[in-house]
Amino acid sequence: xxxxxxxxxxxxxxxxxxxxxxxxxxxxxSSFLLFAYALTLLYGLWRxxxxxxxxxxxxxxxxxxxxxxxxxxxxxxxxVHTVTWxxxxxxxxxxxGLPERAITLGGVAAAAFASLVVVALAAWWGTSR
Amino acid sequence: MRxxxxxxVVIGGGGAGLRAAIAVAMRDPSLRVALVSKVVPMRSHTVxxxxxxxxxxxxxxTLDNHFNDTVSGGDWLCDxxxxxxxxxxxxxxxxxxxxxxxxxxxxxxGSINVRFFGGMKxxxxxxxxxxxxxxxxHTLFQTSHKYxxxxxxxxxxxxxxxxxxxxVVGALTIEIATGELVVFLCRAAVLATGGxxxxxxxxxxxxxxxxxxxxxxxxxxxxxxxxxFVQWHPTCLPGTGILMTEACRGEGAILTNKDGxxxxxxxxxxxxxxxxxxxxxxxxxxxxxxQAFWHEDKKGRTIQTPQGSAVNLDLRHMGAxxxxxRLPLITHAARTFAGVDPVEQPIPVRPAVHYTxxxxxxxxxxxxxxxGLFAAGECSSVGIHGAxxxxxxxxxxTVVFGKVAGxxxxxxxxxxxxTGARAKDMAREAADKALALLTARKGERVAVLRGEMMxxxxxxxxxxxxxxxxxxxxxxxxxxxxxxxxxxxxxxxNRAFNTEWLSAIELGMMLEVAxxxxxSAAWRKESRGAHQRLDATQRDDASFLVxxxxxxxxxxxxxxxxxxxxxxxxQPRSRVYGGEGKQAELT
Amino acid sequence: xxxxxxxxxxxxYNPEKDTQPRFQTYExxxxxxxxxxxxxxxxxxxxxxxxxxxxxxxMAICGSCGIMVNGNPRLSCETxxxxxxxxxxxxxxxxxxxxxxxxxxxxxxxxxxxxSVKPYxxxxxxxxxxxxxxxxxxxxxxxxxxxxxxxxCLLCYAACPQVGLNPNFVGPAALTLLHRYNADSxxxxxxxxxxxxxxxxxxxxxxxxGYCSQVCPKGVDPAHAVNQxxxxxxxxxxxxxxxxxxxx
Numbered sequence: 001x002x003x004x005x006x007x008x009x010x011x012x013x014x015x016x017x018x019x020x021x022x023x024x025x026x027x028x029x030s031s032f033l034l035f036a037y038a039l040t041l042l043y044g045l046w047r048x049x050x051x052x053x054x055x056x057x058x059x060x061x062x063x064x065x066x067x068x069x070x071x072x073x074x075x076x077x078x079x080v081h082t083v084t085w086x087x088x089x090x091x092x093x094x095x096x097g098l099p100e101r102a103i104t105l106g107g108v109a110a111a112a113f114a115s116l117v118v119v120a121l122a123a124w125w126g127t128s129r
Numbered sequence: 130m131r132x133x134x135x136x137x138v139v140i141g142g143g144g145a146g147l148r149a150a151i152a153v154a155m156r157d158p159s160l161r162v163a164l165v166s167k168v169v170p171m172r173s174h175t176v177x178x179x180x181x182x183x184x185x186x187x188x189x190x191t192l193d194n195h196f197n198d199t200v201s202g203g204d205w206l207c208d209x210x211x212x213x214x215x216x217x218x219x220x221x222x223x224x225x226x227x228x229x230x231x232x233x234x235x236x237x238x239g240s241i242n243v244r245f246f247g248g249m250k251x252x253x254x255x256x257x258x259x260x261x262x263x264x265x266x267h268t269l270f271q272t273s274h275k276y277x278x279x280x281x282x283x284x285x286x287x288x289x290x291x292x293x294x295x296x297v298v299g300a301l302t303i304e305i306a307t308g309e310l311v312v313f314l315c316r317a318a319v320l321a322t323g324g325x326x327x328x329x330x331x332x333x334x335x336x337x338x339x340x341x342x343x344x345x346x347x348x349x350x351x352x353x354x355x356x357x358f359v360q361w362h363p364t365c366l367p368g369t370g371i372l373m374t375e376a377c378r379g380e381g382a383i384l385t386n387k388d389g390x391x392x393x394x395x396x397x398x399x400x401x402x403x404x405x406x407x408x409x410x411x412x413x414x415x416x417x418x419x420q421a422f423w424h425e426d427k428k429g430r431t432i433q434t435p436q437g438s439a440v441n442l443d444l445r446h447m448g449a450x451x452x453x454x455r456l457p458l459i460t461h462a463a464r465t466f467a468g469v470d471p472v473e474q475p476i477p478v479r480p481a482v483h484y485t486x487x488x489x490x491x492x493x494x495x496x497x498x499x500x501g502l503f504a505a506g507e508c509s510s511v512g513i514h515g516a517x518x519x520x521x522x523x524x525x526x527t528v529v530f531g532k533v534a535g536x537x538x539x540x541x542x543x544x545x546x547x548t549g550a551r552a553k554d555m556a557r558e559a560a561d562k563a564l565a566l567l568t569a570r571k572g573e574r575v576a577v578l579r580g581e582m583m584x585x586x587x588x589x590x591x592x593x594x595x596x597x598x599x600x601x602x603x604x605x606x607x608x609x610x611x612x613x614x615x616x617x618x619x620x621x622x623n624r625a626f627n628t629e630w631l632s633a634i635e636l637g638m639m640l641e642v643a644x645x646x647x648x649s650a651a652w653r654k655e656s657r658g659a660h661q662r663l664d665a666t667q668r669d670d671a672s673f674l675v676x677x678x679x680x681x682x683x684x685x686x687x688x689x690x691x692x693x694x695x696x697x698x699x700q701p702r703s704r705v706y707g708g709e710g711k712q713a714e715l716t
Numbered sequence: 717x718x719x720x721x722x723x724x725x726x727x728x729y730n731p732e733k734d735t736q737p738r739f740q741t742y743e744x745x746x747x748x749x750x751x752x753x754x755x756x757x758x759x760x761x762x763x764x765x766x767x768x769x770x771x772x773x774x775m776a777i778c779g780s781c782g783i784m785v786n787g788n789p790r791l792s793c794e795t796x797x798x799x800x801x802x803x804x805x806x807x808x809x810x811x812x813x814x815x816x817x818x819x820x821x822x823x824x825x826x827x828x829x830x831x832s833v834k835p836y837x838x839x840x841x842x843x844x845x846x847x848x849x850x851x852x853x854x855x856x857x858x859x860x861x862x863x864x865x866x867x868x869c870l871l872c873y874a875a876c877p878q879v880g881l882n883p884n885f886v887g888p889a890a891l892t893l894l895h896r897y898n899a900d901s902x903x904x905x906x907x908x909x910x911x912x913x914x915x916x917x918x919x920x921x922x923x924x925x926g927y928c929s930q931v932c933p934k935g936v937d938p939a940h941a942v943n944q945x946x947x948x949x950x951x952x953x954x955x956x957x958x959x960x961x962x963x964x
Contacts, residue, residue, distance in 0.1 A: 004307050004625045004731040006814035006822050011880045018787060020927045021877065028923075088924050091943045095859065169827060171868050172778045227849040230837040230900060232857055232864050239851030263777055264864065271835040271893070283827065306816050335772040368749065371775045435749070462775055465794055468749075576761035620765030625731050626817035629765040 027084040033077025040074070130310045130560055132553065135163040135280070136542045137535075138300050138315040140287050140342060142166030143173030144262070144527030145506025145534070146321030147269035152535025153542075154276035160542055162279045163313050165302055167286040167337065167631075170270045174323055174335045175527060178262025179374035179458060181254035182524035184220035186241060190251040192216045197699060199522060202248040202414050203515020204658035204668065205701035206355065206676065206694055211493040211512040213697070215522075215529055222528040223255045231268040232257050245379045246520045248414035248706070250407050254521040259376050259458045262524055269528075285311060286631050287341065289559035290318070291552045292349040296500040298549035301559045305631070308624025310563070312556040316542035317501045319534045320346060321527075324485035324507035326359075328643040330583040332482040333365050333372040342508040344638025346489045347645065351498040352678040354490035354510040354692070356642070357650035357660045360518055361592055362483035363418035366467050368436030370481035373459055375520040377444060378411040380455050384418070385441045385475065386430040392440070396421040398707040409707040416517040416659040417706065419480035423592045434477050441475035480592065484523060486514040486659065487649070490678065490692075495534035501541050505534035510676075512695070516658020566637075567630050572616025575633050578640075582609050586643055590650050595664050602647040607686060610640050614684065645679035645687050652689040653677055670701050719745045722797055723804035724755055726767060729815050737815065740764075741804065746797045752805065753781055753792040756819075769819035776933055779869035783819050784808040789871035789931045810874035826870055829886045833894035833912055838905025850902050860899035863892050863941050865934045872928035872938050884917030888928040888938035891919060895941040910952060919945045 015025045047058035061067055086108060139150045142164055150164045166173065185195050195216040200207050227233055227241070233255050234242045246254040257264035273279055284305040291299035291312070299314045322342025326334035347353050364373040364384070378384075383404075386392045391410065394401055398413040398421070405412060422440060425431050431438040444452055449472045452460055456471075463469045463476045488510040495503040495511060505511075506527045513526060582605075589602025613636065621629040655669035656662050675691035682688050721743050729737040742763050744755045753771055760767050771781040774793045781792040786806050797805070813821035843850065872888035873879045879887050886894075894913055897903050912918050922942045929939040951957045 004816065006731065006816055007729055007734075007737060008814050009737070009811070011812075011877070014877055014880065020875075020925070020930060024925045024927070088926060088943075091924060091926065091929075091937075091940045092946060094944045094947070168772065168780070169823060169868075172772050172780045174773065174778075176778050176867075177773045177775065221845055224845050224849050228837070228839070228843055228845070228902075230897070230902065232861055233849070235852055235854055235857060237854060239853040239856070241849055260777065260865075263867070267864070271830075272837075274831050274834070275836050306822070335774065335778060337772050369774060435747075458777070466749075466775065574761075575765070621768075623730060623732050623766070623817075626768055626820055627766075628768050629760070 026080060030077040030081040030084070033074050034081050037074040037078065040070075130312060130556065132312055132314060133163060133282075134314045136160040136315065137317045137319065137538045138163045138165060138313045139319045139321060139535075140165050140300055141173070141321035141323060141506070141508070142168070142170030142270075142281070142283075143321060143323055143506065144175035144266055144269060144524065145531035146170075146173070146319065147266070147273050148528045148531025149319045149321055149503075149505055149535035149538065150279045151269070151273055151276060152532040153539040154278045156536055156539045157543065158276070158278050160278060160539055163282055163315070164273070164279055165282045165285045165287060165300065165313060167284065167305070169283045170273075170281070171267060172337070173266060174338050175262045175266040175524070177333075177335060177372065178265070178524050179259050179372060180246060180376040180379065181244065181256035181261045181521045182219070182223060182265065182528070183246070183249070183253050183519070183521040184223040184255055184525060185216065185253050186220050186243060187251060187253065190253055194250050195219070195253060198249050199513060199519055200515070200699045201702070201704050202519040203513075203517055204704060205670070205674065205696070205699070206358075206515030206657060208493070208512025208695040209697040209699060210695050214493055215513045215526070218529045219525045222525065222532065226265060226268055226528065229268050229272045231264050234258060244376065245405065245407055245412055247375055247378065247412050247418070248408055248519045249521075254379065256376065259374055259456045265524055265528070282311070282313075286634070287322075287345065288563045288634055290345050290349055290502070291549070291555040291559070292499055293549035293551050293555065295350075296549070297502040299552040299556060301556045301563075303563065303631070305628075306626055308627060310556075310560045312553065314552050316545040317503070317538040319495075319538050320489060320497075320502060320504040320508055321506045321531065321534070322508045324488075325639065325642045325646075326482045326485060328582060328586050328639050328646070329359070329482040330587040331365075331370045333362055333370045334482070339635040339639050340485070340508070340642040341635055341638040342504075343489055343642050346497060346499065346502065346504065347641060347679075347681050349499055350680070351502070352490040352680050353642070353645045354487055354676050354678055355516075355649070356485075356487035356646040356679055357590070357653055357677060358486035358514075358516050358658060359482055359590070359646065360415055360484040360486060360659050361419035361480035363415055363422060363480050364442050364478040365481035365483070366436075366462075367434050367439045367477055367479050369466060371462060371466050372483065373442055373463070373476055373478050374456070375415070377442060377456060377459060380451065381405050381447050382411065382442055382444045383446075384411055384478075385443055386425050387432045388430065389441075390430075392425050392430065393418065393421055394707075396424065400707065413706040414517055414519060414704075416661075419592055420661055422480050431479075432477060437479060439477035439479045442478045443475040444471045445473065445475065484518055486510070486516070486518050487646070490676075493533075494537045495530055496537060501538075501545060503534040503538050503541075505530040516660060563634060566617065566633050567619065567622065567624070567627070569616050569618055572618035573612060575617055575619070575629065575636055578609055578613055578617065579632075579636055582606060582640060582643055585609070586646070590647050592661065594650055594660070594662050596651070596654075599647055599651040603644070603651055603686065606640060606644045606647055610644065610684070613637060613640055641681065648687050648689050649677040649679050674701065720747075721745050722755070722801065724759065725804050725806045726756075726759070726818065727808040727815075728767075728818055731817060742767075744797075748798050750797050751793050752785060752790075752795040752797055752800070752807070755797055756792060756807070768817045777867060779867035782810050782869045782871050782874065784810060784874065789874040791869060791871070791933055794933060810870055812874055812876070812880040813870070821870075823870065826868070826873060826887065826890065829890040830868070830893065832886065833890050834905060834909050835893045835897060837897065837900065837903050838908050839902060840904045852901055856901040859901070860896050863896035863899065863936060866892055866936045866938075867934055869933065871931045871933065875927040875931045877925060878921055878923060882917065882921050884915075885921035886912060886917050888922075888942060891922075891945070892936060892938040892941035895945055906957070913945060914949045914952060919943070919949050
């Protein structure tokens with residue numbers, strides 16, 4: 001085929017162009033916040049390994065306004081990450097053969113709540129011993 | 130001008146074209162096949178066919194039944210030897226498609242499900258939901274990738290054939306993206322270019338169904354046969370002409386007029402009960418249903434919509450579950466294009482031109498008047514449809530005769546000598562003509578001439594014709610041809626991707642095909658099948674149990690003659706539908 | 717009678733004259749039932765015969781008429797002018813494809829990718845026609861039917877940023893077709909298609925943006941077709957694919 005000069009439009013800042021792309025980028029960005037939280041926890045673990053004084057210093061820092069703000073941010077990231085993960089997870093699974101009606105938002109929310117209760121109970125039992 | 134040497138060129142990439150190409154490849158993988166299409170093959174109009182393809186498989190069905198339904202449906206204008214071949218090979222082709230992956234709908238036990246269709250005595254229509262043509266075309270297109278001998282040339286628009294000493298030696302095309310001229314030198318060719326419904330104003334057809342394949346053969350001396358037989362599909366959306374498949378009626382839908390009355394019982398298709406019943410009421414043949422609409426309209430019993438008069442196609446009694454499971458495409462189309470939910474409301478429908486029974490005259494092996502040129506599918510007239518086509522016989526036709534045309538072309542190519550010496554010169558002449566259209570400095574707009582043609586055909590060669598109306602159409606089309614020759618001016622002067630130029634080339638051939646239709650209709654002074662005249666209301670077997678042939682006479686009107694119909698064992702009777710019968714079980 | 721009008725801003729690009737695209741505005745009279753495609757046809761028939769776009773069936777089954785409408789990939793035959801009021805309506809060719817002319821794009825990347833996934837039944841054995849059709853239950857049909865509905869309209873390719881960013885990515889529709897055949901009970905061609913499926917440009921090129929499934933006019937859900945094969949592909953890497961689907 002003889003060539004004609006086709007034109008390729010540059011992608012530019014494509015992620016700003018529509019709500020779906022922006023939500024996608026927010027989802028991807030939330031993993032950075034998740035990573036930041038993992039680093040924070042690791043840092044806290046390391047401070048723990050350095051003895052009582054270091055650990056108390058760490059706890060003090062955690063109570064500071066800056067740390068609380070940081071943690072709220074990371075919590076937001078966690079929530080976005082979790083919710084979007086549950087949104088896309090079904091796309092990664094083969095057809096189960098279950099009718100569509102079997103998986104509902106209510107059902108997922110109930111399961112999430114139930115697991116929260118279990119974790120809370122375990123935490124209470126663990127700390128009360 | 131670029132030259133491509135090949136053995137068999139297939140012009141048209143729809144159901145028939147793809148099947149022909151595959152048939153050549155299967156028969157002889159050493160033969161080079163060039164599949165040339167003006168669109169990428171999955172866009173071909175086969176994709177829009179909805180209802181299904183016929184093939185005898187039920188234990189309570191016989192080839193004789195399919196034969197008799199087809200021959201009587203065609204009002205005895207069918208070549209019965211070809212019909213015999215056709216019905217004997219339908220099921221085999223459906224099975225072949227199934228082996229190739231076509232997702233035919235099934236019974237619970239996994240066996241093929243078949244449904245009723247208009248004019249058929251027993252269920253024999255294989256279907257894939259309500260988009261059978263879509264699945265058939267995609268199956269063929271995807272399967273064609275298995276055969277390395279098929280070279281595809283997508284978006285190449287065929288502008289002329291090279292015919293030397295009565296034998297086809299090449300095809301000249303425009304590569305749409307660049308405007309470059311590409312000539313395919315060949316030993317044999319298959320025409321599979323589809324119908325010509327777009328010469329009418331209201332039609333179900335895609336924009337590409339412009340009949341140029343018929344025009345190409347016609348210009349080189351091939352006869353166009355039975356061109357006056359144009360099928361109006363009875364249930365199409367007013368205005369756009371978008372098709373509401375016959376499968377709706379195969380699943381039990383009914384037609385009512387503005388008073389909610391099932392009017393078909395007044396036109397020899399009743400009685401009402403039991404319903405549903407094969408070949409009765411809404412399961413009658415398409416020509417009868419379209420004609421009944423015309424009469425209801427004249428009596429003032431149709432409903433008025435902003436797009437014209439219509440009747441109601443009522444599915445409501447079928448229930449939401451069945452409608453959504455069996456007819457999802459229709460549901461979507463009705464909601465989107467008509468703003469009507471078939472579960473809650475009836476769909477307004479009226480007849481629109483749907484299928485061209487006529488075409489390039491071809492025999493049972495798909496051979497045309499031009500040696501080495503074979504024709505299959507809607508562009509051909511092999512003799513199976515006669516004066517009226519039964520629904521689901523057309524999708525079956527594409528594959529049964531697509532295969533025949535491919536095999537015939539392969540056999541011809543194997544025996545044929547080298548391509549003609551003058552092919553390249555002829556190509557250059559044809560190229561100059563096509564390019565001349567591009568550079569015309571004065572003339573009328575394509576859309577203006579096209580619009581006048583469509584209105585003239587709708588007016589003069591419509592559902593019901595009179596001598597006056599068809600003569601008027603003949604005159605008007607003749608005038609339009611002269612105006613076309615005087616000049617068509619394009620806004621677009623490009624070579625590259627110039628669709629206005631292509632539409633001007635299409636228009637030239639559409640006018641000639643339309644003229645053949647109008648003159649054939651003027652010649653046939655009887656009413657038979659889809660050709661109904663108010664001034665000759667009876668079928669006249671004594672004078673007109675013949676095919677109509679139209680042959681081009683340069684710039685003048687075509688010459689109309691006739692050829693015999695092959696009648697073997699079914700002698701013409703009156704076509705009887707409706708009547709007594711037991712209630713049919715819809716599958 | 718009051719004639720309503722709407723403005724359509726069309727991207728124009730003429731490969732013989734332009735080095736880059738520009739926009740041209742047309743004013744089109746319309747009625748409530750008119751599709752955007754009919755609006756474009758009005759422009760071509762009456763205002764500017766050089767305005768170029770693809771179309772065919774007018775009923776959303778051929779897949780020819782995909783364009784960007786106000787930045788969203790849509791089929792012009794199924795998009796209605798009444799829903800785009802007050803306008804102007806911006807129409808551009810599909811994203812992520814080279815522009816051939818005006819609203820027409822070069823589809824060859826898709827056509828080539830389609831061929832690369834071996835989009836045909838690879839049977840366990842050549843079944844003679846005389847044996848009749850395979851049996852396939854409604855359940856087996858349902859396992860792949862949805863994925864066979866793709867009309868190849870390329871809206872998903874326009875939607876997918878990976879198609880634009882990664883020239884090796886096979887793309888949503890072609891990978892969906894790959895899955896359609898793998899999931900068909902009559903096919904045993906997984907290994908034949910594995911190289912394409914498992915490659916960087918295969919299922920792993922997808923980052924689950926999910927926009928493809930949102931824009932698909934036929935509910936094919938290409939995101940699902942592609943992503944459910946990530947697990948299969950991973951197991952295949954460890955030689956454990958048989959765990960999921962049996963020896964096919």
